[in-house]
Amino acid sequence: MALDPTKHQDWEIAQDAESSMLTIYEIGEKLGLTKEELLPHGHYIGKIDFKKVMARLKDQPDGKYIDVTAITPTPLGEGKSTSSMGLVQGLGKLGKNVCAAIRQPSGGPTMNIKGSAAGGGLAQCIPLTPFSLGFTGDINAIMNAHNLAMVALTSRLQHERNYTDEQLERLSGMKRLDIDPTNVEMGWVIDFCCQALRNIIIGIDGVNGKADGFMMKSKFGIAVSSEVMAILSLANDLKDMRERMGKIVVAYDKKGNPVTTEDLQVAGAMTAWMVDALNPSLMQTLEGQPVLVHAGPFANIAIGQSSIIADKVGLKLADYHVTESGFGADIGFEKFWNLKCRYSGLKPDCAVVVATIRALKCHGGAPVPVPGKAMPEEYSTENVDWVAKGCDNLIHHIRNVRKAGISPVVCINAFYTDTDAEIAKVRELCEAEGARVALSRHWEQGGDGAIEFAETVIEACEEKTEFKFLYELDMPIKKRIELIAKEVYGADGVDYSAAAEKSLARIQADPELAGLGMCMVKTHLSLSDNPTLKGVPKGWRLAIREVLTYGGAGFIVPVAGAISLMPGTGSNPAFKRVDVDVETGKVEGVF
Amino acid sequence: MALDPTKHQDWEIAQDAESSMLTIYEIGEKLGLTKEELLPHGHYIGKIDFKKVMARLKDQPDGKYIDVTAITPTPLGEGKSTSSMGLVQGLGKLGKNVCAAIRQPSGGPTMNIKGSAAGGGLAQCIPLTPFSLGFTGDINAIMNAHNLAMVALTSRLQHERNYTDEQLERLSGMKRLDIDPTNVEMGWVIDFCCQALRNIIIGIDGVNGKADGFMMKSKFGIAVSSEVMAILSLANDLKDMRERMGKIVVAYDKKGNPVTTEDLQVAGAMTAWMVDALNPSLMQTLEGQPVLVHAGPFANIAIGQSSIIADKVGLKLADYHVTESGFGADIGFEKFWNLKCRYSGLKPDCAVVVATIRALKCHGGAPVPVPGKAMPEEYSTENVDWVAKGCDNLIHHIRNVRKAGISPVVCINAFYTDTDAEIAKVRELCEAEGARVALSRHWEQGGDGAIEFAETVIEACEEKTEFKFLYELDMPIKKRIELIAKEVYGADGVDYSAAAEKSLARIQADPELAGLGMCMVKTHLSLSDNPTLKGVPKGWRLAIREVLTYGGAGFIVPVAGAISLMPGTGSNPAFKRVDVDVETGKVEGVF
Known part of the structure; x- marks a missing residue:
């Protein structure tokens, strides 16, 4: 019996469920993985040898491909991950062979702002703690691969300054790259929110004099903003990754020509750090359906969604594969549609647009809620007019999904303050637009609350699609x-x-x-x-x-808009509330 | 049939052996682990749930505890890791139930200087690539735990500067610590040799003004120099680790009082990142004996040997457990003796002193060899006098081991240029000193070449010991x-x-x-x-x-002497030679 989400925190619900969760071997069996294809990391999480799976199932037709996106969210989010988990659990309740792919969360937000990236309430994936604290190590691998390029760059700048052409040639067969230290593109990365490393000066000479680097401005970004992460999310296989890894522009030379990771002779070693990370990780929903976790690129400068490889594997292994595209349909879905699907060659069967009554009210005129502050009173009393007006935003997103040639399904992600009249109004307006609508109570009830949602998605997937891009790449x-x-x-x-x-x-x-x-x-x-x-x-x-x-x-x-690749840690950071029970080894307070 | 070490590189020998190595489940079986105690990471490496093992075997007497140390080495090293692996393989050939514990190598040296930390020739542990590239993630966990303390420190400095006492209290119940930014002890860490980050200035204000941190001097060290790594190597269990984690002195306040990780409210979260790292990792020798890998503290400021936990687990699981104490007996063995054994409560049964004819010649007067340059000719021609004279150094180390109350075993780590007369001279002088001596050809022949070595160690372990510390902790x-x-x-x-x-x-x-x-x-x-x-x-x-x-x-x-916590990357770094075979996924050129 799951804990009551109105009375317990997400991490308490997760930890309670973890005491009886399936082993990773059982999850692997559900997916039909061979023993060799499943790479366990302990008994409850693992990785999938995607190359072996893709080779074995190359003739198997793909399952249905479902993208979950949302209306323009409030600063509190629309519960997209929660709805993805809810949909998977609902499909599971209907006996469907289902899989999902989500992003790996960054340590930065986890340690800074309380808030799950694994869903919430009774629609979550577990085990939550390893998921939040490094998981199977992919982000660390990215951090190492990325920073190795910076080691190569900065040591090269030093050696080229200290030695003549002839000395460089003799020491290591090195040709001068003549890098312009005032025109360096790349910075370092770390997996935390760390404003103190946004603008730094490095290579200050100390007791070692000119062996202490090359003095210049530099910067750190959060690890998930790394181009290596973007590569992981879009690579189709190891060969593809190796090629892309060499094309990262690190800096420019004094003539203005790009200096790449390949020029620095570091792209092979960077890829070596990433070989294992190319395999998607595996965990489970609260109700035991498999969930792939792979890549977690920053939405600020990259695609903000899980990897192409995870989706390819999920589509081979399941009849329904649910993926998620970060933020609203205007950005998340648009990138899924015109960038991710273009590079993967995959065609979605339907897209879910998640909406809450709260966000619809906000779009209709209610005061904008502020994270960390009490919800304005307007959100706990019925206001059908605001909801109706807010549906303009929802309808705009529905039409965007239609432009891709696929069917939209609106999921009303229910909250206990929603009234029947408010919900009826959303249904009425969406149906007038010709869109399918489902009310879903997965947060409160798990898969049992998502039956209507799951059935509606199944129905939409049966519709004939004519997936098309908004533009071709030869367009200026x-x-x-x-x-x-x-x-x-x-x-x-x-x-x-x-x-x-x-x-x-x-x-x-x-x-x-x-x-x-x-x-x-x-x-x-x-x-x-x-x-x-x-x-x-x-x-x-x-x-x-x-x-x-x-x-x-x-x-x-x-x-x-403005881009920051390094968020800051606030004055009331989440890490303060995290600790370990030294008797049981359980981590408390993450989320 | 193993490859010939005189014709193949270490990584080629390793990769060849990996095609037929035991699975981690088979290694677990050899150690008698239950399915729950073995935490696989893929099919060939894993971790051991040490708490479960220690609880199950609490009444089991410990196996024999053997430390491997060396004479004062040349800059090329004495092959201590190779001899440790050779001893384990030799004991394996004699049908003994054996285990070893070694350190996890740092990415810094791996990517900078070619050279294995896994032994060499036919005495190595495998699989070599994961071992060298992040392995089961412990160093990454250390890096994250350590840097989180710096995130806490630097964001605190910023918030305390930007807000009044009253604002701090209201925002987060934070009391002013009044940290002195000119008296900060701790720096950041990264797992590479990166001289450019030795001396840096952080917190330079940019577009975010006073939200861009607090400007001050700072520094990066290599991850293995982290105090968190030192804690991992000396902790007896999670409770012990949690306590130590809160006592790290990060900085001093303006009155000169220490500010700790506990004061920054970050010690719990740091420990949370380290829970999995507390479990030793597991791999195998070229001949299938289990090898534990746990911690890899810098010898420059820390103990420079694998963990107490790994030794405790190894002693419960095997009849002979081989551990290694970095560098010569004067530093490595002395720290093992008076620091590690004191904190573990374990008592060694014997200590191996590894010596090469090469190093003995060097101590006797031959020119000192320089890494990366050709060996001086003197080392390939017989010179019994130099060897005899060099034995003074060996005898000094033998006597040091005796001072601990245990038996020394001299292992002559054979090289093909050694002559019979040179070897006979070493035997003669050691035997005059009352020490056991064994010639070992493990580098060339694996376990078959280490039978004499293994038998001599077994014999020494049967001797009665009277282990005692050189000093007590109440001595000034x-x-x-x-x-x-x-x-x-x-x-x-x-x-x-x-x-x-x-x-x-x-x-x-x-x-x-x-x-x-x-x-x-x-x-x-x-x-x-x-x-x-x-x-x-x-x-x-x-x-x-x-x-x-x-x-x-x-x-x-x-x-x-001088301490540097951050080595530099040279002009001919190893990463240049590392690449990935995109068809097989195999990494080439590591080592």
Whole structure:
């Protein structure tokens, strides 16, 4: 009997369920894995040898591919992960062979802000503690691979300064790269929120003089913002990863030519650190369905969703595979649609748009809730008008999903303060739009509460799809941006800063770059680029401030808004509440 | 049939053997582990749930405890790890139930200098690549636990600067610690050799102004130099680890009082990252004997040997457990004897002193070999006189082992250039000293070449021991240092710098510190504190430059020599030669 989510914290529910969870061997059996394909890490989590699975099942048709996205969220989120877990548990209750893929959480937020990345209430995946504290080590591998490139760069700068061409040649057959220390793109990474490392000076000479590095400005980002993480999420296999790993632009030389990881002779060693990380990890829902965990790229500059490899494996192993695209359908789903599916070659069968009555009210005019503060009173009393008005935002996202040629399913992620009249209004407006709607009570009831949701998704998956991209890669980048701005965000047009114009001209003129995929960066708190505008903002133009290039990951990043690759740790950090029971070894207070 | 070590590189021999190695389940069976006690990480490496094992076998008597140390090495090393593996393989050939414990190698040296930490030739442990590239994740866990303390420190400095006492109290119930930013002890860690991060400035304000940290000097050390690593190596269990984790001194407040990890409310979360790391990892020799891998503390400031927990588990699971104490008997064995055994309560049955003819010649007067350069010709021609003279150093180490009340066994780690006359001379001089001697050809022949070695160790283990410490912890620290200097190193006395005198006075006056263990720091290249003096230097005084305190790890560190916690990456780094075969997934060129 699961604990009552209205009375217990998520981590208490998880820990209680963990005492009777399936072993990883049982989960492997559910998925039909051979003994060799399942790589256990202890008895409750593991990895899957994806290459062996893909070889064995190469002729097996894929299962149904379901993406879970959401309306424009409030700062509190819409419960997308919770709904993904709920859907998987609901499909499980119906006896379906189901699998999901989610992201690995970063240590930064885990230690800074309480809040689960594993769902919540009775719709979670477990075991929660290893999931939150390093798991099977992929983020650490990324950190090491990434920082090794910085070791290569900084030691090279030092040696090239200290030695003549002839000495370099004699010492190691090294040719001078002539790196411009004022034009370094890459920084270091660490898996925590650490504002003190945002802007740093390194290589200050100490007792070792000129053997103490090369003095220059540098920076740390959070590990999940690493381009190596972006590569992990988009690589199709080891060969693909190895190629991309060598194309990361670390810096520029004094003539302005890019210096890559391959130029630094470090791409092979970086890949060596990543071989195991290429295998997706495996855990389970509270009700024993398999959940893949693989990659966790930052949504700020990368795709913000789990890996292509995890989805490919899940589709081979299950009849229904549920994946999640971070934030609202305008950004998360758009990247899933035009970037991830393009690089994977996979076609989704339906997309779920998660909505809460709370967020609909917020879009309809209720005061915006603030994390950490009490919910405004307006959210606990019925207000059908606000809900109705807020449905404009939901309908906008429904139409976006339709543009991809697939069926939307609206999931009303129920909360106990929702009223029947409010729910009926959402149903009415969505049905008028021709969309399927399901009310789901997975947070409170687990899979039993998600039966309607699961049945609706099954039905939608049977519909014929005509999946199509919004644009092709031969379309000029400015045109692609404009298309997304108008068609997906509802803007009137696009404005570019001088810096963005300059970058775009350079990228468009380079045939290798002009044909890359595109990964938009915009606030998730509004359809527009202004986080305070709710509903469906009208009469605005998208402002592109800069355009970044991720040659290894294989996309360019038009940025509408500010980018920070290193969050800060607040004055009331979550780590204060974490401790270990030294008798049982159980970790308490994570989440 | 194993590959020929005179024709193949170590990593080629390892990779060849890996194609037919035992699974981790078979290794677990050899050790008599229950299914629950063995925590596999994939099919060939794993961890052992030490708490379960220790509970099940609490009434089982311990096996024989064998420490492997060496004479004062040349800069090329004496093959201590190779001899440890050789001994285990030899004991295995004799049908003994045997186990070993070694350190986990750091990514820094692996990516910088070619050279195995897993033995060599036909005496190695496998699988080599995971061992060298992150293994089961313990060093990464240490890195995260350690850096989390720095996140806590640096964000605290920022928040205390930005907010009044009242604001701090309201935001998070935080009391001002009033940390002195000019008196910070702790730095960050990364698992690479990275001179550019030795001396840095952090917290430079950028676009976020005063939310970009607190500007101050800072530093990075290599991960294995972390005090968290030292704690892992000396902790007896989780409770012990949790207590030590809170006693790490991070900085001092403006009144000069220590600020600990417990004061920063981060010790619980740090321990949470380390729960899995407390379980020793498991791999195998080339001939299928179990090898535990646990901790890998820097010998520069810490104990430089594998963990107490690994030894305790090995002694319960095997009849013979082989452990290794880094560098020569003067430092490695002395710390094993007076620090590790004191904290573990374990008593060794014998100690092996590894010697090569090469090193004996060097101590006898031959030119000192230089790593990376061709061996001086003198080493390939017979010179019994040099060998005889060099035996003074060996005899000094034999006597040191005797002072601990246990039997020394000299292992001549054979090389193909050694002559019969040279070997006979070593035997003669050692036997005159009353020590057992064995010639061993494990590098060339594996376990078959180590039969004499194994038999000699078995014989020595049957001898009655009267293990005793050189000093008790109530002895004043200066007296302890003097005792070690005279009795173990052969110095005439000890001189202290003004800084060392000041620290010693403070430590001696503090009852909590005065009773801590002691971990000496001195060059390993000479019995003296001058690395150029070979043989048994006479007429010198030990110069103590400073005395450090590691309150968490639980020892004070008198330093005779320079300490660097961050090695540099050279101009011809090993990472250049590492790559991945994208078809097979095999990593090539590590070592």
